[in-house]
Amino acid sequence: DAGVIQSPRHEVTEMGQEVTLRCKPISGHNSLFWYRQTMMRGLELLIYFNNNVPIDDSGMPEDRFSAKMPNASFSTLKIQPSEPRDSAVYFCASSRAGALPDTQYFGPGTRLTVL
């Protein structure tokens, strides 16, 4: 079975541009998590979904960030407009919540650079 798939792997954009990150969770997993990792702040949970429904988005930095999960096999994280301080590695992870253990499986990440 393929792991969590993220695209693109690298994204370089200019300040003010819209950025869309994509994630395909592992088939059969019902929880999906978006994380951001920086040297300064470590690994931060931005938002997570269960059965395609957003459960907690309190980690989303501000209104410039939005996330959707239109179906069980796809999620997007959008930043509009992007700013240099959004530069980070963004990870998507999925798990089979409800059936312990609640191990999370991480994708390879998207390294975002905003100039």
Place this chain on the structure above:
Amino acid sequence: SQQGEEDPQALSIQEGENATMNCSYKTSINNLQWYRQNSGRGLVHLILIRSNEREKHSGRLRVTLDTSKKSSSLLITASRAADTASYFCATGGGSTLGRLYFGRGTQLTVWP
């Protein structure tokens, strides 16, 4: 905060030595997990210990859990240069929705 906190932040050892990393947390947990992250990669699950367990082994890994002290330790025996990575502890509160609370990690460097 429900986050685990690892100690030390960084650890540097020679190949063949043992590496011990610690994790402390603040709330009751259902389980505690350790993850590994190689440079430029995503986190990978290593081992899970449930709240009713005290010790668990997996290959060269040994995890202990002391719920009275709200702490855990990860021991890597006979370390290798390939063990160089960041190690994170994560606590699960038993929620059926799968959320985990990750610490800041310990950066382990193993010199050949």
